[in-house]
Amino acid sequence: MSTATTSQPVDVRENIIATGQRIMAGKGFSAVGLNEILTGAGVPKGSFYHYFGSKDAFGEALLDSYFDDYLAEIDATLAQPGLTMAQRLMNYWQAWQQAQSFFDCQGKCLAVKLAAEVADLSEAMRLALKRGTSGIVTRLARAIEAGVAEGSLSIDDDADSTAHSLYQLWLGASVMVKIGRTMEPFETALSTTRRILHLPPD
Template identity: 40%
Template sequence: MEHQNDTRSRILTTGRRLTAQQGYTGVGLSTLLKEAGIPKGSFYHYFASKEAYGCALLSEFMTEYSHRLNASLAHPDMNARSRLLTYFEGWREKQLSPHLEDRCLVVKLSAEVADLSENMSNILQKGVSDIVAHLTKTIEQGQNEGTIASIENPQTLAEMIYHMWLGASLVASISHSAAALNSAMDATKVLVPAP
């Protein structure tokens, strides 16, 4: 059983790297299996279809991302506003990383899989909803502790900021420039003011 888990994990790890570089549809199964060092016939032992593999890839990424998000937004030595701004600073750094696999798969795959797979789209949507919920909670904590000024609707603000960062990440990828992400960081500081 452990060997099976290792093989499945190797397929997903290799797939994540290749998907970050080439997109979901750009990665053929033969390339994936060759890169992972897995015999061609083995793929369907672990995944019923390429879509099932895509769902597993996204689910694994969202679980890992959720753990990192929790650690970032619950840092015990920082106030809520600092935690929020540090999270987005980390996002900016990762999206500017020369290593494509460091970048967010939500940003990379949102447009690509939206019309391709309802199941994959649902995984992304749930992940986005969870992220927005965490951001909302952090804004509310900041208001309660007095590090973030009063905001009428924290959830609407969290959604707006998250959507702004998704857009800025796409523009940064297209332009190969940090300008959009730097602007998003500046705007976030204004939108989440200290009292």
């Protein structure tokens, strides 16, 4: 019984965050009111302010939670056994393509959805986005370095610059996919990625 009592506050907080991620991935940050989130989570307003001092503080916690999960998924993808680092990197981009489509992304496209909107609204949320995206780029750079060392890929620039370029390429492609309602920008990004990493066409 004591275990359930101890875990309940964490469960309530995580439930509010998970509900917010799902709703805001579809509607954006500004268009979603606290009442919609709390109704979806099935908790009273008092519970919200027990865990979050404001909507901005909630947004920061939401993004931190999102990136914690996202970075854990990247780590798992880039550590898949029995594959070269080039294959693991291409698996990452394939997973990106599936998660960031213009269909219902179930909260998995949150960073792409909110980045432009909240970076101008909240400094705390902008910094959360910066921390999260920096974590992604750092992991990509390490993976590229490992791929060069093992000989499964090669690059013309340094690993850090290449990782930044690739992340920006895919971020832009994600936006264009949503605008055009077509997966063609991802196909272009995939072929460009193969050229940058000097991999043969798929």
